[in-house]
């Protein structure tokens with residue numbers, strides 16, 4: 583029976599144990615999360631910006647604004663243009679807020695946990711829904727409405743319609 587080290591107390595426990603018998607650390611879950619984080623950071627090393635075109639912003643679906651109830655809000659992700667830089671990594675294509683590109687390339691921002699990085703899928707994204715981008719209003723990266731971190735860590739659905 584292979585043994586692994588409990589990430590909390592260091593005791594050797596079975597690799598099939600869900601919980602450490604000593605400290606009740608949820609071993610399987612913690613190790614699973616660590617593996618996922620390791621894989622993610624390996625994938626993050628392959629990130630690059632695709633130079634030739636920009637992609638429709640998944641937040642506002644290419645319009646530069648979106649509806650909140652009866653109101654219309656400008657999209658701070660794409661800086662009102664409806665377009666964001668297109669990036670790719672070994673796991674597919676990404677839309678990234680313009681002011682988040684540096685942090686994305688450094689491996690810091692994950693699509694799972696940040697509202698400014700969107701995983702678009704394995705295939706290159708489709709053509710623009712609207713032929714022209716709107717004009718850009720540069721967003722200050724210290725603007726409090728920028729969702730650098732999502733509260734609930736829900737995965738972002740980039741292909742909603």
Ligand SMILES: [Zn+2]
Pocket residue numbers: 588589590591592593602603604605606607
């Ligand atoms: Zn333990």
Ligand SMILES: [Zn+2]
Pocket residue numbers: 639640641642643644645646647657658659660661662663664665
């Ligand atoms: Zn947008």
